[in-house]
Amino acid sequence: MRSLLIAFALVTGFAGCRMLQGEGFNTYFWTSSAGKEVYLFIDGENKGVLPYLPGAPDCDNEESKKNALTIALPAGSYDIAVKDAEQKTLYGERLKFKRRRGSLSIGSSTSYKEGGSRRSFKDACLIEELYFNQ
Numbered sequence: 001m002r003s004l005l006i007a008f009a010l011v012t013g014f015a016g017c018r019m020l021q022g023e024g025f026n027t028y029f030w031t032s033s034a035g036k037e038v039y040l041f042i043d044g045e046n047k048g049v050l051p052y053l054p055g056a057p058d059c060d061n062e063e064s065k066k067n068a069l070t071i072a073l074p075a076g077s078y079d080i081a082v083k084d085a086e087q088k089t090l091y092g093e094r095l096k097f098k099r100r101r102g103s104l105s106i107g108s109s110t111s112y113k114e115g116g117s118r119r120s121f122k123d124a125c126l127i128e129e130l131y132f133n134q
Contacts, residue, residue: 023099024075025126028057028068035134041081059125075099091115091132
């Protein structure tokens with residue numbers, strides 16, 4: 001009986017920890033800054049070319065999201081950076097979000113005076129525009 005109670009407590013504890021992590025987003029990154037090819041880094045890892053798009057993708061339009069750089073991000077905090085081919089950082093921010101049971105919190109902070117970010121979201125879709133001077 002005692003081992004059954006311990007097992008129940010462990011399972012409940014692990015399930016509770018997983019629930020506290022919250023849900024994430026399918027994040028679609030893009031830039032409105034035309035020019036040379038740039039790269040998106042998340043927590044220091046190169047995620048690929050940050051595509052220039054002439055207009056913003058839309059969460060309700062699958063076709064418009066196809067050209068964005070798509071990355072699934074669990075709820076959390078991320079260091080976002082845009083770098084050129086020489087690894088010069090053109091823009092950077094700290095992106096934080098929580099999404100759990102109908103509650104949502106999204107925010108970012110940056111020390112860069114040149115450039116910025118804009119975002120829109122719907123359900124599990126987050127569109128993140130990063131803009132900067134080249």
